[in-house]
Structures are given as C-alpha cells and as structure tokens.
Amino acid sequence: MKTLLNRVYSDYLMPSRLCEYEALLVQARQSGYRQLSVRDFHRAIRQEGSDTGKVVVHRHDIDSDLRTARKMFALEVKHGVRASYYFRLSTLDYGFMRAIEAAGSEASYHYEEVATFAKRHRLRCGSQVRERFPEIREMFVHNYQRIRDDLGTPLATVASHGDFANRRLKVINHELLRDPDLRRRCGIECESYDSELLRHFDLYISDRPYPVFYFPLSPFEALGRHQRICFLTHPLQWETNWVDTTRCNMVRLAEELAWRT
Numbered sequence: 001m002k003t004l005l006n007r008v009y010s011d012y013l014m015p016s017r018l019c020e021y022e023a024l025l026v027q028a029r030q031s032g033y034r035q036l037s038v039r040d041f042h043r044a045i046r047q048e049g050s051d052t053g054k055v056v057v058h059r060h061d062i063d064s065d066l067r068t069a070r071k072m073f074a075l076e077v078k079h080g081v082r083a084s085y086y087f088r089l090s091t092l093d094y095g096f097m098r099a100i101e102a103a104g105s106e107a108s109y110h111y112e113e114v115a116t117f118a119k120r121h122r123l124r125c126g127s128q129v130r131e132r133f134p135e136i137r138e139m140f141v142h143n144y145q146r147i148r149d150d151l152g153t154p155l156a157t158v159a160s161h162g163d164f165a166n167r168r169l170k171v172i173n174h175e176l177l178r179d180p181d182l183r184r185r186c187g188i189e190c191e192s193y194d195s196e197l198l199r200h201f202d203l204y205i206s207d208r209p210y211p212v213f214y215f216p217l218s219p220f221e222a223l224g225r226h227q228r229i230c231f232l233t234h235p236l237q238w239e240t241n242w243v244d245t246t247r248c249n250m251v252r253l254a255e256e257l258a259w260r261t
Contacts, residue, residue, distance in 0.1 A: 039190075058076070063161065082105045088111075158177070
C-alpha cells in the first residue's frame with residue numbers, strides 16, 4: 001500500500017522540483033565544474049585523456065513529458081549549461097531537438113528496438129530475441145537514419161532505453177550496439193552505456209521517484225567530493241504531468257496485456 005501511495009504522489013501530487021534542478025546547475029558552476037553533454041565529454045576524453053578537470057555530464061532520457069524537458073532546457077540555457085537529450089520514437093520533437101542543437105547541447109536517439117520487436121512478435125525468451133538480432137539491427141538502422149535525416153544533424157551518441165520487456169527477457173537494448181559494423185554504418189561514436197565511456201566517471205548518479213530522489217547519493221553531496229560526475233535525469237521525476245503520465249501508464253498496461261496473450 002505504501003508503495004502505491006508513493007507512486008500516486010510521485011505521478012500526480014508532487015510539487016515541482018525544478019527550482020532544485022536550477023540550484024544544482026548554479027552550485028555546480030560555482031564549484032568550478034564544466035557542465036557538458038555526453039557528446040562533448042566523449043570528445044574531450046579522446047582529446048584530453050583523463051585530465052578533463054571537474055566535470056558534470058548531464059544526460060536526460062526523454063521517456064515522456066516533453067513539457068518538463070523544455071523547462072529543464074530553458075534553465076540550462078539560462079545558466080550556460082550543455083546537456084544531452086535522448087528522445088524515444090514516441091517523444092520525438094524535431095523543433096525542440098533543433099533548438100537543443102542550436103544552443104550547443106545534444107539531441108539524439110533513445111532507442112528500444114529490442115524491446116519493441118520482442119513485444120510486437122510476442123517473444124518471451126531471451127534466446128529467441130537474440131536469434132532475431134539481424135532483423136532488429138536493420139530496424140534500428142532504419143529508425144536511426146530517419147531521425148538523423150529528418151533532424152539534419154549527425155547523431156554522434158545514442159542511449160539505450162530500459163523497458164519492462166528488457167527486464168523480463170534479461171536482454172538489454174544496448175546489446176544491439178555491441179556490433180562494431182552497425183556503429184560504423186550509422187556513424188555512432190559512442191553509446192551512453194559504453195564501458196569505455198563510463199570508466200572515465202568517478203560517480204554515476206541517476207534520479208529516482210519519490211521518496212528516494214537520487215541514487216546512490218544526491219548530486220549536491222557529490223559536488224566537491226568527486227571530479228567527474230554523470231547525472232542521469234528523467235523529466236517525469238522533476239514535475240508532475242497528469243495527462244502524459246496517465247497516457248504512459250495506460251500504454252504500459254496495454255503493452256503488457258498484449259504481450260502476455
């Protein structure tokens with residue numbers, strides 16, 4: 001019951017936390033951190049090696065709630081912060097994505113072809129899904145190239161989305177990009193979960209729903225204690241959006257029911 005009440009509060013009743021997000025941007029700047037996108041950080045470590053100085057890399061996974069994502073972007077523009085925004089097919093907004101790129105930040109693809117394919121074909125075993133990887137890779141290439149062409153900008157980095165189907169199947173979307181030929185075909189420099197990228201961070205923080213908010217610790221506590229921080233956020237953790245949250249919950253329920261039948 002407590003878990004359900006926490007979920008209802010988080011989804012529908014929680015006050016906006018955007019002032020907290022702005023305070024973090026200000027504190028990071030005052031503490032001498034560069035605030036970069038994944039793309040900028042990846043290129044910096046290629047050029048500078050591990051000696052990047054104090055850095056906070058901002059990664060936003062736009063699973064839903066474009067309204068709050070735009071508000072977070074406006075705060076970053078206000079404070080001269082660069083960040084990466086990864087959009088699912090269901091959240092693509094080319095006007096917003098072009099504005100992100102024009103501001104020097106990064107707009108790219110939050111891909112989920114493995115989970116999408118498994119649900120569409122009602123595959124319930126990880127080995128069955130992996131056998132279909134050649135088809136799924138072509139599905140990824142088609143979606144990636146369409147987004148790149150419509151946006152008119154190369155997509156240097158991408159980020160895997162985590163779906164309930166991935167957790168059930170124990171097959172992550174990232175497995176798809178372990179194929180170097182696929183990366184070369186698309187021109188992908190880096191995947192946000194690449195070990196070669198992650199090893200350059202001293203700390204990786206992700207936001208969490210109420211009442212936890214952050215894992216493994218608050219970014220406010222991390223500033224000054226860690227040099228290179230990656231901070232993953234999701235707009236729905238920072239401000240409630242009744243309409244979008246209800247739509248996403250209904251889609252999730254429908255997908256799960258269809259997958260089981």
